[in-house]
Amino acid sequence: MLKLPRQPKKAGSRILDAAASPTRMQILLLLNSKGNLSYSDIMGLLGLNPSRDAGKFAYHLRSVLRAGLIDADRDTRKYKLTDLGKLVVNFYQDVEEYSLRRTGxxxxxxxxxxxxxxxxxxxxxxxxxxxxxxxxxxxxxxxxxxxxxxxxxxxxxxxxxxxxxxxxxxxxxxxxxxxxxxTRIGLPVYDVGQLIKSPGMQASNSDSIHIRAGDSVMEEYVLINVLPREIADAHLSGSIHIANTGNWILKPDKVFHDIRFFLANGLRTSAVSGVGATLGPPKSLAGALFVLTNMVRAASNEISQDQGLDYFNIFLAPYAKGMTSEEIHKHVRTFMLGLNQPVSGERCAEVSIGIELEVPDHLANVSAVCPDRKMASPYRDFKLESILLAEAILDCMVEDDESKPMFNPQIILKVRRNIDGDDVVRGLAEKAHDLASKYGLPYFANMTEDWQRKATYLGDGGRLGDDWTGDWELDTMRVSPINNIAINLPRLAYECKGDDDRFLEALDERLEMAYRALELKYRAIEERMRQGFLPTLSTLSSGEPYLRIQNSLRTVSLTGLNEAVMAHTNNSIHESKDAMKFGLKVATHVASSAQKNSEKPAVRIAAAQVSDMDSVRTMAELDVERYGWSNARAQGPRADPYYTDLVATPFETEISWQRRVQIEGSFQRLALGGHLSVLQLHDGDVNPNVLTSASKEILEQGLGLYTFTRNVSFCSECRSVFSGLKRKCPGCGSSATLTHFVRLTAKYQPLRWWEDVDRELVSRRQSYDFEVK
Ligand SMILES: [Zn+2]
Structure with a gap:
């Protein structure tokens, strides 16, 4: 017999030897599938007994270590697969696969x-x-x-x-x-690819892609597992549109804060969530604004849209006692710039700040939350400070500070009397109209009428009145507009072919579905609060959670009212008395249905005219598909149709601003869950005094909330703002450095987020110079 000379082992066979035991191969496979693991992790996963099998295990582990298949990390004391180890694992899996495949x-x-x-x-x-x-x-x-x-x-x-x-x-x-x-929920591979390649209109960074992917999974879950089938079908087919489905069972839409709560208690969210510092009750204006900044940031994770800080200058006034206007200005400016920074993913915490031109009657005798107990006196005693704060806020908005106009926070100026009333009111109103003439930013809330005096607003048009318990604090503060459902009104008109009764009957069916869905949302949010998932909103004070969940408002919105009226009467709302009459009939019907279906203590429903770009586009697209382009009364180009929401008369309609205001006024008082009239300024110079006069007329017409808007171009190179949608910067001639900002609906949006079609739509709007001819 030939005897082979004994040769030293080659590296390859030494390595295969090391892997050639089921236990050792298991160790490699575990590290491959689970990542780095500790000594005891591996033992546990292999099902070995720590005391009985320790010796055997140590032997196997040593073998793979010596062969260089695994490595130990000194810091974490965990084992990991080396490149060589990975090579062996791949080889092993190939062999395994090959042999399995051969056996069929x-x-x-x-x-x-x-x-x-x-x-x-x-x-x-x-x-x-x-x-x-x-x-x-x-x-x-x-x-x-x-x-x-x-x-x-x-x-x-x-x-x-x-x-x-x-x-x-x-x-x-x-x-x-x-x-x-x-059913398995998740995104098709193609959709995830598209999300990364062209993240669409609002995504601006990696986090936003993450959020969107998560949203669509939650949305599917809600449609499949939470909503009854017929409601999910109505949403998917475009008869109704449920806003924010991704957050449907997680967060309420918006919240109206009572900042006095945080001035008195500080911010104690961390006591619930264990994250972040606990801030005590503030002792100065700077401290108060710091607490509010952090509160808004914390709350922005617990709601999906806007937050309102109403009576801002009244409630903060005691904290500005004895300060000069320069000092106040400095602190307010820091606060506002802070709010303008993104919090997470794609957006700023959207904040609306309510500014009072004078101390409202219902607060005058209320004793103020003060930094020092010795100061305690009613809010009427802090009139001067409240005016200085209002001035500081308006000045910060208009300042040329080498940045683009401040689009967040949104300032809501609350007008309680004739704006010529006294010098102080006139001075503040002039500042606000000056700002409006430059950038169109502030909103004007008309508090002069009885139904309005104790109401509160958000920049997206969201509104709460003191019409639930009758106590303005319970009804409008620490309350959430919990969600909106849009009703596709044009579709009802296509289906009912001019028959009023059939229209209203079908409308009632859709409303009933919306109410049922909103009830489910309410229950879900109640449960999330109990679970502690909304720690800021659930902060306890005297045993009561911060958010008065039982007073939450559910809204149903009148989407495409204008197009429904066109389909039903063959005229637009402004074109004939009959059209106007039918429009009001529908709005009144929805308002009274909401009221009838409300049920104390916790079912609070109202009609609203709010904007939801998603819903107007989806509904119009589905209707054009279903009824044909010539039968459907959609706005916009055929490739990108939409319905009118937010306002009763489309922006493109050629009517005088006085007539527009008059029409909007009739509908706003029926839509008490939210409304906003948007008045487009022309691209030329606008005289602020002319706007002030226009405001006087508008306030007399009984409009609840309105804003002037203008299209602006911002050059990031010159750091200047120009009115109109410029193709090239008038300063430096560059086009790449320009961003267009327009108020597409309730709020300003940079146009680069949207398609060109939006630029086209905005430029077709009826605009006004408000000069008296
Ligand atoms: Zn430029």
Missing amino acids: KLLVRSSRLAIEEFNRGKIAQALIREAGAPTELAQRIAQEAERKLLNLQVKYLTAPLIREFVNAILIEKGLEEYRHRL
């Missing part, structure tokens, strides 16, 4: 990118656990799925593919109920 077995690529053998039992398990199917049925379906899958000529099965097969079998057998529960 089905292979599944599981989610951790490992390959495993097909296991029929897993299908049966999922059917029992997730869909609640009886065991015998589950096993029969699993067998059938296996038979079908075996006939496939695919290289790898994946878990989603298997699920699709099982779902198809369930549908074939008429077992739709089980299929429904077995």
Whole structure:
């Protein structure tokens, strides 16, 4: 017998030796699939006994360490796979796959990118656990799925593919109920790719892509699992539109704060969530503004849209006692610039600040929350400070500080008397109109009428009045407009062909669905508060949570009222008396239905005219598809149709501003859950005094909330703002440095976020110079 000379082992065989034990290979596979693990992690996952098997385990671990297949991290004391180890694992898996394939077995690529053998039992398990199917049925379906899958000529099965097969079998057998529960939610691979490549109109950074991907999963969950089928179908088919489905069961939409709560208590969110510092009751203006900045930031994670800080200059006035206007200005400016910074992902915390031109009657005798108890006196005693604060805020908005106009916070100027009333009111009103003539920024709330005196507003038009318990504090402070559902009014008109009664009957059906959906939302948010998921809103004071959840407002909005009237009467609202009459009939019907379906203590519903770009576009697109371009009365180009929301008369309609204001006024008093009239300024110079005169006329018409708006171009190079949508910067001639800002609906948006079609729409708007001819 020939004896081979003994040779030193080659590196390759030494390494294969090291891996050639089931335990050692298991260690490598574990580190491959689970990442870095500690000594005890690995023992645990291998199912070894720490005392009995310790010696054996240490031996195996040493072998793979010595062969350089794994490595120990000194700092974390965890083991990790080396590049060599990864090579061995890949080789092992290839061999495994090759041999399994030769035996004709089905292979599944599981989610951790490992390959495993097909296991029929897993299908049966999922059917029992997730869909609640009886065991015998589950096993029969699993067998059938296996038979079908075996006939496939695919290289790898994946878990989603298997699920699709099982779902198809369930549908074939008429077992739709089980299929429904077995639905897998998530985004198609293509959609995720698109989200990253062209994140669309509002995404501005990586976080926003993350948020959107999460939103769409939550949205699907809500549509499949939370809402009754007929309501989900109504939403998907465009009969109604549920705003913010991604946050439907997680957060309320908006909140109206009572800043006195945080002035008196400080910010104690961390006591609930364990995150962030606890801030005590502030002792100075700077301290008070610091508490509010942090409160707004914390709360922005617990709501999906806007936050209102009403009576801002009244409630902060005691904190400005004895300060010069320069000092006040400095602190206010820091506060406002802070609010203008993004908080998370894509947006600023959207904040509306209510400014009073004088101390309102209902606050005059209320004793003020003060930095020092010895100061305690009613709010009427801090009149001077409240005016200085209002001035500081308006001045900060108009300052040329080498930045673009301040679009957040939104300033809502509350007018309680004739703006010529006295020198102080006139001075503040002039400042505000000066700002309006430059950038169109502030909102004007008309508090002169009885139904308005104790109302509060947000910059998106959201409104609360003291019409629920009758106590303005309970009704308008620490209260959330919890969600809006838009009703597709034009579709009702297409379906009812001119018959008023049928129209209202069908409208009632849609409203009833909206109310049921809003009830589910309310219950979900109540539950989230109990769970402690909304720590700022649930902060306790005297045993009562901060948010008065039982007073939350649910709104239903009149989407496409103008187009519904056109389809029903053949005229636009402004074109004939009959059209106007029908429009008011519909709005009145929705308002009184909301009132009838409200039920104390907790079911508070109101009609609203608010804006939701998503809903107006989706509804119009689906209707054009369903009824044809010539039958549907959509606005905009055929490729990108939309309905009118927020206002009764479309921006493009050629009517005088006086007539526009008059029409809007009639509808606003029916939409008490929210409204806003937007008046477009022309691109030329606008005289602020002319705007002040226009305001006087508008206030007499009884409009609740309005704003002037103008299109502006901002050059980031010159750091200047120009009116109109400029193609090139008039300063430096560059076009790449220009951003256009327009108020597409309730708020300003940079146009680069949107398609060109929006630029086109904005330029077709009817604009006004407000000069008296
Ligand atoms: Zn420039």
